């Protein structure tokens with residue numbers, strides 16, 4: 001067992017924090033026969049608990065920051081976060097909107113930035129390749145790529161629909177890890 | 179039948195063999211599925227890589243989960259799947275615990291991994307997992323009926339034609355292949371029952387088009403929504419072993435021929451090898467028809483449709499098959 005297994009089996013969870021859906025379509029396009037990311041063992045999963053990579057799109061609209069932080073907390077270590085699209089990197093067309101909390105790296109630590117509005121699937125796949133390298137570094141630091149979330153201690157509960165208030169009322173961070 | 183001590187030693191062997199072949203068939207299924215969609219698909223050994231990776235991940239138990247049940251469920255699912263393998267004839271030879279279990283036991287054991295998943299889903303304290311667990315239970319109720327009809331018809335046919343044997347014994351099925359016991363009418367009936375069993379298979383395994391319990395696009399992985407790391411890997415393995423076992427059951431009931439006997443190979447090792455290869459080919463055929471093909475060809479049904487398909491169409495077809503066999507038994511005998 002080594003980081004090599006991570007390379008060949010990245011499970012990807014996609015978080016939309018208020019994007020225009022352009023980037024999301026490009027992510028889905030990378031599953032199609034033309035790009036077929038399953039060749040590299042990648043697959044899209046439906047829950048952050050199964051994920052190794054978080055693909056975050058969108059400029060983080062107000063209200064999404066807590067959700068994004070919680071999804072980040074729910075993802076088991078080691079993990080990498082990728083910001084897909086210019087929105088999540090700089091705000092892009094939504095720049096200086098009253099409704100933005102982002103960009104993404106103000107909310108969760110981002111490992112790989114993929115530029116474009118929207119980026120082409122090739123760029124996204126290239127970004128994932130860079131994410132491998134990141135995971136390898138984390139593997140060298142220790143088996144678990146331990147990192148604290150940058151903004152506060154968002155308490156994590158299971159993926160229900162607890163209100164943001166309830167989530168922040170908890171002081172204990174994270175689920176019990178075994 | 180072997181002694182209890184020997185039986186104990188056999189369990190890990192069966193477990194490892196089941197896991198290896200289960201994962202291999204899973205890889206084959208993914209590659210073939212990708213090819214059917216004009217994709218290249220993952221490498222054949224992808225499921226092994228996935229499991230190795232999952233074992234390295236953090237294992238999270240949610241705060242509001244019932245921890246002991248949450249952790250016990252994946253172990254129970256894997257154990258039940260492996261226990262299943264002990265009672266099914268594998269690799270062209272008899273079942274490992276031949277004589278101590280019959281088809282009824284196998285049908286009940288098939289339920290256990292699903293029940294463990296339901297328990298794990300309810301224990302994870304997540305809304306998505308709860309919805310998934312409820313759907314899994316409804317699906318279980320629906321596919322059991324056509325499955326039971328198919329198994330009972332096979333046993334009935336066996337008991338009426340080959341009087342000397344135990345009706346539900348899987349060993350007797352391989353001694354008297356069902357197809358050789360019937361005329362035209364019964365043949366059609368058996369074909370219908372085989373089709374019904376192939377149709378029950380994706381439901382039993384929670385695969386598309388009957389994967390409502392795990393529907394990752396609507397309920398975030400359903401019963402498995404909160405599972406990560408080692409626990410998820412155990413469920414993954416349980417699923418692989420159960421798929422292999424389910425295909426082996428269909429092979430045992432409907433395609434029990436043995437290459438060793440058919441080719442009358444006298445050498446022991448060559449005979450065993452031919453038997454094992456022929457068995458794997460049969461399992462592959464069943465897997466392809468009942469799992470890969472259906473998964474790729476059909477889109478996910480809603481839970482109401484799943485119930486309608488199984489209780490309605492599949493049960494009606496199974497009853498028709500039963501009636502055809504009955505008609506032959508009454509008319510021809």
Ligand code: SF4
Nearest residue numbers: 019020022085086087
């Ligand atoms: S980066 Fe462009 S395409 Fe992507 S979500 Fe933002 S506006 Fe849409």
